[in-house]
Amino acid sequence: MLTVSVGSAGAEATFQQDTSAHAVSFDGWELHIDQTGQSLNSVAPLSGNQFTRDIFASGRALATVSGNGGSPYTGGVLEVGYQIGYQADVSNGAVITGNAGLTPGVVYIPEQAETVHLTADPNIPPVVDLFNGQALELGIETPVEGNLSTQVAPGTIATVPVQKKECRSTQCAITLRDVHLEVNHALGSVSVRSYAIFTASTDVADDVVVSYGPPVIV
Numbered sequence: 001m002l003t004v005s006v007g008s009a010g011a012e013a014t015f016q017q018d019t020s021a022h023a024v025s026f027d028g029w030e031l032h033i034d035q036t037g038q039s040l041n042s043v044a045p046l047s048g049n050q051f052t053r054d055i056f057a058s059g060r061a062l063a064t065v066s067g068n069g070g071s072p073y074t075g076g077v078l079e080v081g082y083q084i085g086y087q088a089d090v091s092n093g094a095v096i097t098g099n100a101g102l103t104p105g106v107v108y109i110p111e112q113a114e115t116v117h118l119t120a121d122p123n124i125p126p127v128v129d130l131f132n133g134q135a136l137e138l139g140i141e142t143p144v145e146g147n148l149s150t151q152v153a154p155g156t157i158a159t160v161p162v163q164k165k166e167c168r169s170t171q172c173a174i175t176l177r178d179v180h181l182e183v184n185h186a187l188g189s190v191s192v193r194s195y196a197i198f199t200a201s202t203d204v205a206d207d208v209v210v211s212y213g214p215p216v217i218v
Helices: none
Strands: 004-006 021-022 030-043 052-068 073-089 094-100 103-109 133-142 144-150 156-169 171-184 184-200 206-212
Touching: 004 206, 030 206, 052 073, 103 171, 103 184, 133 144, 156 171, 171 184
Parallel strands: none
Antiparallel strands: 004 171, 021 030, 030 052, 052 171, 073 156, 073 184, 094 144, 103 133, 184 206
16 A cells, blocks of 8 residues: 655755646636646655655645626635655565475485395395395475565555645635655655646536646656
């Protein structure tokens, strides 16, 4: 399972391009979202874990309602967050696996050995009779080939809401400054993109408009 935690901290930021989205609601209102000042900065994790990513994110989302709708605008909700995609999940950890085989073995243990004469003379007793009080041991050998393996699950996309605001006027905004995202148990590359969702409401309908920031590999 991928785990993501959200906090606040400071780090140097690299800014990304601004993004926006526009839609006309069912009632005829003009709905706008503008994402500005976006940045994502990936730093070495404090834990030193190779399956962890430390990311610092900033940005502002501004939602605006304009125009003349057929029904009065009664308010809306603005939500901002991040979508995080990763290639593989290693949260199940490592396990030991092995393959065991059965190999029959025969061991002769003579208590007393006599001199063996290699001859075709029929008067010479067979070799097996030359061991006085011999013991015959039949055994099973069990070789085990062990190896260390990791259980890897397919990657997915996790949506991480960071902040939500109820909008009572025709304009509202959320600003994030150096929000800390920690991604754990992720194998391979990790991609992050911001999102802003604005839901505008009237007595007749709800309309949703979404803006996405450019994806960044961290």
